[in-house]
Amino acid sequence: xxxxxxxxxxxxxxxxxxxxxxxxxxxxxxxxxxxxxxxxxxxxxxxxxxxxxxxxxxxxxxxxxxxxxxxxxxxxxxxxxxxxxxxxxxxxxxxxxxxxxxxxxxxxxxxxxxxxxxxxxxxxxxxxxxxxxxxxxxxxxxxxxxxxxxxxxxxxxxxxxxxxxxxxxxx
Amino acid sequence: xxxxxxxxxxxxxxxxxxxxxxxxxxxxxxxxxxxxxxxxxxxxxxxxxxxxxxxxxxxxxxxxxxxxxxxxxxxxxxxxxxxxxxxxxxxxxxxxxxxxxxxxxxxxxxxxxxxxxxxxxxxxxxxxxxxxxxxxxxxxxxxxxxxxxxxxxxxxxxxxxxxxxxxxxxxxxxxxxxxxxxxxxxxxxxxxxxxxxxxxxxxxxxxxxxxxxxxxxxxxxxxxxxxxxxxxxxxxxxxxxxxxxxxxxxxxxxxxxxxxxxxxxxxxxxxxxxxxxxxxxxxxxxxxxxxxxxxxxxxxxxxxxxxxxxxxxxxxxxxxxxxxxxxxxxxxxxxxxxxxxxxxxxxxxxxxxxxxxxxxxxxxxxxxxxxxxx
Numbered sequence: 001x002x003x004x005x006x007x008x009x010x011x012x013x014x015x016x017x018x019x020x021x022x023x024x025x026x027x028x029x030x031x032x033x034x035x036x037x038x039x040x041x042x043x044x045x046x047x048x049x050x051x052x053x054x055x056x057x058x059x060x061x062x063x064x065x066x067x068x069x070x071x072x073x074x075x076x077x078x079x080x081x082x083x084x085x086x087x088x089x090x091x092x093x094x095x096x097x098x099x100x101x102x103x104x105x106x107x108x109x110x111x112x113x114x115x116x117x118x119x120x121x122x123x124x125x126x127x128x129x130x131x132x133x134x135x136x137x138x139x140x141x142x143x144x145x146x147x148x149x150x151x152x153x154x155x156x157x158x159x160x161x162x163x164x165x166x167x168x169x170x171x
Numbered sequence: 172x173x174x175x176x177x178x179x180x181x182x183x184x185x186x187x188x189x190x191x192x193x194x195x196x197x198x199x200x201x202x203x204x205x206x207x208x209x210x211x212x213x214x215x216x217x218x219x220x221x222x223x224x225x226x227x228x229x230x231x232x233x234x235x236x237x238x239x240x241x242x243x244x245x246x247x248x249x250x251x252x253x254x255x256x257x258x259x260x261x262x263x264x265x266x267x268x269x270x271x272x273x274x275x276x277x278x279x280x281x282x283x284x285x286x287x288x289x290x291x292x293x294x295x296x297x298x299x300x301x302x303x304x305x306x307x308x309x310x311x312x313x314x315x316x317x318x319x320x321x322x323x324x325x326x327x328x329x330x331x332x333x334x335x336x337x338x339x340x341x342x343x344x345x346x347x348x349x350x351x352x353x354x355x356x357x358x359x360x361x362x363x364x365x366x367x368x369x370x371x372x373x374x375x376x377x378x379x380x381x382x383x384x385x386x387x388x389x390x391x392x393x394x395x396x397x398x399x400x401x402x403x404x405x406x407x408x409x410x411x412x413x414x415x416x417x418x419x420x421x422x423x424x425x426x427x428x429x430x431x432x433x434x435x436x437x438x439x440x441x442x443x444x445x446x447x448x449x450x451x452x453x454x455x456x457x458x459x460x461x462x463x464x465x466x467x468x469x470x471x472x473x474x475x476x477x478x479x480x481x482x483x484x485x486x487x488x489x490x491x492x493x494x495x496x497x498x499x500x501x502x503x504x505x506x507x508x509x510x511x512x513x514x515x516x517x518x519x520x521x522x523x524x525x526x527x528x529x530x531x532x533x534x535x536x537x538x539x540x541x542x543x544x545x
């Protein structure tokens with residue numbers, strides 16, 4: 001008999017597979033149901049349009065009483081996304097509820113893309129540009145959209161070790 | 172699509188959903204589901220704001236946060252009250268569901284029944300219309316009472332188990348949904364259930380279960396007492412809920428004392444003991460919130476199952492996998508290894524979009540706007 005967390009995750013998967021939100025897909029790692037891979041397409045009519053952004057979600061045994069850890073694997077430029085891919089999203093912290101499921105989480109993340117919260121800046125540059133220079137902000141966002149198309153996209157920032165992607169545009 | 176191929180999905184032993192043509196039945200299905208575990212209520216309880224959950228689910232949730240999971244109102248264990256009617260509703264729905272599903276989703280009949288639901292007059296043909304065109308949008312035949320007591324709609328007109336059956340039948344051909352007498356025992360029941368009924372040796376179709384139910388309750392409560400030996404102290408303990416100890420003040424010895432009272436394992440350091448006590452209290456107290464409780468030995472078995480499962484995971488290094496992803500380089504490594512998976516997910520979205528566009532184009536000919544995506 002699996003734990004409550006696993007049962008719930010299987011159910012979440014079932015719901016996600018049978019009734020997927022638009023532009024979102026996700027599934028558990030075949031070796032470990034507590035780790036999920038997901039892809040979110042940027043919402044149309046936004047600077048994020050056509051981007052296919054990768055994320056991971058890691059769950060603990062206390063799910064759904066505790067939220068998963070959600071991290072973007074693709075490089076993002078957004079006021080509420082840290083350089084290492086972590087998100088600053090209220091429903092993943094203090095406004096979490098056990099009634100949320102994976103579909104709800106991914107949908108919220110997708111909505112966050114074109115609806116940043118200036119009050120909790122995780123990426124100071126992005127937050128500033130968003131406020132003061134929208135055009136430049138959108139240019140930077142479009143860069144990440146293009147990067148997301150590469151097979152091994154230039155992922156989260158790290159130390160100055162060379163990344164594997166062929167990237168002409170400076171980050 | 173993923174659904175059929177993924178092994179995990181097969182492991183969920185679930186009754187099939189109702190087709191989209193029956194939104195009322197889907198709504199009813201959803202209404203008996205606990206929003207925390209997303210399964211039908213087990214030992215449902217309500218809290219102060221009025222929201223209901225499985226007893227174990229809300230107790231577990233309140234351990235983590237003192238708010239209602241649905242509305243965020245402040246909440247605590249003291250507010251938990253059994254919701255007896257909800258339990259009865261959920262249990263009886265679970266019992267009825269296969270019957271209703273059989274009626275709403277008949278196996279393909281050899282003779283396609285005559286079409287034209289609109290030409291029939293109203294009233295009793297509400298029943299027949301449903302059976303004739305199970306695929307039809309409920310709206311045409313249901314429009315008479317879209318918002319009125321849906322429950323009575325379902326109970327009275329849609330499940331004619333006891334209602335008069337085939338008076339108007341000369342107009343219709345018999346489908347699998349109509350009732351007919353069993354060829355062996357002459358009992359009247361839906362045609363689709365007759366083969367199974369015969370297989371079982373023609374048990375009378377109704378009434379048997381009702382009697383069983385009441386009897387079971389007494390047997391269930393007996394189970395709670397049995398298996399605990401003859402110690403009277405143990406019996407007193409069983410009927411009352413366990414009060415949560417103050418975990419920061421309690422010593423490991425205190426915790427071990429509590430655990431041994433219920434014949435549970437006393438191994439592990441303080442945090443392991445706390446976790447075990449917490450889990451036990453949830454299981455034990457929620458067990459008292461249902462009219463068909465499990466025996467204590469069943470609860471203990473559940474506890475050890477959970478602990479065994481966690482142990483297995485640890486041995487397989489599953490926790491390790493997650494820990495490795497915590498670092499930036501670990502995450503990057505993981506992303507690289509899972510490149511194929513991500514590609515597949517991306518393609519899934521693209522194909523889904525394509526399919527949706529094709530469907531819409533098939534429907535709305537002559538329209539050349541871009542498809543609206545919400």
